[in-house]
Amino acid sequence: MHSLAALIRNPRRASPGGCRHMCAALLLLIAATIPLTPAAAQITAYAPGEGNPNNIQLPIDVIASVGGRCGFAVSGAPSGSFDQRNFDVTGFTHDFLFSLNCTGPARVGVVSSNGGLKTSGAVPAGYSAVAPYNVSLHLVSNTAAVADGTCAVATLIAGTGTCAAFLGPASSTQGLRISAPSTNQTGSYLRVVAAAYNQVTGPTLVAGEYADTLTITLSAAP
Amino acid sequence: MNKVLLTALAAASALAIASPAAAQTATGVVNITGNVDSKCIVIAPGTPTGGNAFGGTVSLGNLAQANGTLESTATLESRFAAAGAANLEYRVVCTAASTKISVDADPITTAAASTTGYSNTVQYQANVAVLLANSTPTPLVNDSLAVAATETTYPDRLKASVNNIIVTASNFRSAAATDVMLAGAYTGKITIIVTPTA
Numbered sequence: 001m002h003s004l005a006a007l008i009r010n011p012r013r014a015s016p017g018g019c020r021h022m023c024a025a026l027l028l029l030i031a032a033t034i035p036l037t038p039a040a041a042q043i044t045a046y047a048p049g050e051g052n053p054n055n056i057q058l059p060i061d062v063i064a065s066v067g068g069r070c071g072f073a074v075s076g077a078p079s080g081s082f083d084q085r086n087f088d089v090t091g092f093t094h095d096f097l098f099s100l101n102c103t104g105p106a107r108v109g110v111v112s113s114n115g116g117l118k119t120s121g122a123v124p125a126g127y128s129a130v131a132p133y134n135v136s137l138h139l140v141s142n143t144a145a146v147a148d149g150t151c152a153v154a155t156l157i158a159g160t161g162t163c164a165a166f167l168g169p170a171s172s173t174q175g176l177r178i179s180a181p182s183t184n185q186t187g188s189y190l191r192v193v194a195a196a197y198n199q200v201t202g203p204t205l206v207a208g209e210y211a212d213t214l215t216i217t218l219s220a221a222p
Numbered sequence: 223m224n225k226v227l228l229t230a231l232a233a234a235s236a237l238a239i240a241s242p243a244a245a246q247t248a249t250g251v252v253n254i255t256g257n258v259d260s261k262c263i264v265i266a267p268g269t270p271t272g273g274n275a276f277g278g279t280v281s282l283g284n285l286a287q288a289n290g291t292l293e294s295t296a297t298l299e300s301r302f303a304a305a306g307a308a309n310l311e312y313r314v315v316c317t318a319a320s321t322k323i324s325v326d327a328d329p330i331t332t333a334a335a336s337t338t339g340y341s342n343t344v345q346y347q348a349n350v351a352v353l354l355a356n357s358t359p360t361p362l363v364n365d366s367l368a369v370a371a372t373e374t375t376y377p378d379r380l381k382a383s384v385n386n387i388i389v390t391a392s393n394f395r396s397a398a399a400t401d402v403m404l405a406g407a408y409t410g411k412i413t414i415i416v417t418p419t420a
Contacts, residue, residue, distance in 0.1 A: 071248040078250035087256035096252045117256055124355035126315065126382020131256075170247060192254055199263045199315075204382060207260040207317035207418070216250040 107175030109168025278309025318418030324373030330410030
């Protein structure tokens, strides 16, 4: 394998088949990437002892960038389960901790599968099979910058939810934004909170097993 | 002559490979579960006494007519009803899908011992209308002469938006229509128990 510059300086070093074919292919490749310009200048390079110049400088500027990396830290994605027996009597508060690993600004969005804790079955007027609760996000960064938001879980249904703070799925424009990088910082959490349910005010929560699933998505938000 | 012919189309060629920050997303999932036990909640308790969850007091006044015999049942029914919704209508809801309600009427009595031709007891019938979410069943009936309570399990929920347990009384009577009512303070009670089932 020879470098392009070496081949240009000494085409005889080319592998069998000659430089002409290889160099021509390379040149065609390069030319294909260059916008055509109306005034083309022709330059000739000669083998040593047969004339000058013996090489041609062909500057190729290479520009690249590395996109901001954004994801949850290893083993730092929000996960797990929380169960509260008789939550209508006790209420509940629970934090799901997670760690961001974003080299730039990011957004976090949340979607609820049921819009509340839900049990199966139809219920008559005055009763409910869906229990409300609140969802809060707290995001920390490498700096003092933090981001906070709270929404009723009923507003976190994908597509129809109205939570302005962090309805998911997250994108570069949707979700709670943390403006500074957060690389493997601990302290971010998703908090679920419900006060003891007022069964007298109602509607009356029917007996049963209740469940909800929250999906938390993260996106770079440059 | 070996020569390499290069054609430079521009003095400075730029091969630009610039990739913008790729849209990256990551996802986590958390599950929240819980339960609600079967129970009943009193929303409109009436005017309970004695630590009861719901109930009321009915004052029937003087039970006897001028001739000493018991007032007519129509009169006593009217007096009973006059206690009004504040004492005789309640709203109870249960989280369970089915509800059992029992009614047990105890006679209205006084402590004085009775003898032939006299009475210290008024028997009657308690009627408890139950309003359900999807139906209106026949009222539960229990006579004060019956030892056991009357109970029914309804495969339905109690209607939530209104008072759904309504008590009336009828068929007030003494052992014999000619019995003279003994003087004294009389008391009786109707016990209603609401139980969540299933």
